[in-house]
Amino acid sequence: MAKFRLMGDTALQAGNSESIIRHHYLNVTTSQEAGAFFAILPKRVATPQTEPAPQAASAPAPMPASDRQDRLAA
Numbered sequence: 001m002a003k004f005r006l007m008g009d010t011a012l013q014a015g016n017s018e019s020i021i022r023h024h025y026l027n028v029t030t031s032q033e034a035g036a037f038f039a040i041l042p043k044r045v046a047t048p049q050t051e052p053a054p055q056a057a058s059a060p061a062p063m064p065a066s067d068r069q070d071r072l073a074a
Helices: 007-014 018-024 031-038 065-073
Strands: none
Touching: 007 018
């Protein structure tokens, strides 16, 4: 709410009503605190470049239904 100042959008994003947002969240932080919070980003970690994994061998074709019935009867 402190960042964007739009109560309806904040309520929609939070999954609450505007009255809940007004009662619990309005004027809790300053816009500077909100800006600092929304500026928090995860640290970027360099990932090593690797060769792509080889494609897995294709699975064998399924057994026809008639062969399954013959094996079950045996």
